[in-house]
């Protein structure tokens with residue numbers, strides 16, 4: 001609940017577009033767009049999870065290499081599918 005209120009305050013300040021992914025975006029420390037259209041969420045503990053083009057969490061192997069939109073190579077740390085899945089659901093309920 002507190003997180004939601006903070007998000008609303010942040011949205012008011014930045015006029016960000018209304019994503020269905022607000023909960024996931026709020027929980028992630030860093031969000032990186034990948035070359036293939038997927039999104040990489042990096043959580044505060046350094047673990048990652050991936051969202052495909054269609055907005056669904058999907059499984060990757062830790063250690064797998066991904067390429068960012070700007071051509072950098074990143075290695076997957078952890079595979080927090082369940083964590084992202086529940087956050088994405090949270091975001092959808094808020095809409």
Ligand SMILES: [Cu+2]
Pocket residue numbers: 040049050060064066076
């Ligand atoms: Cu990945």
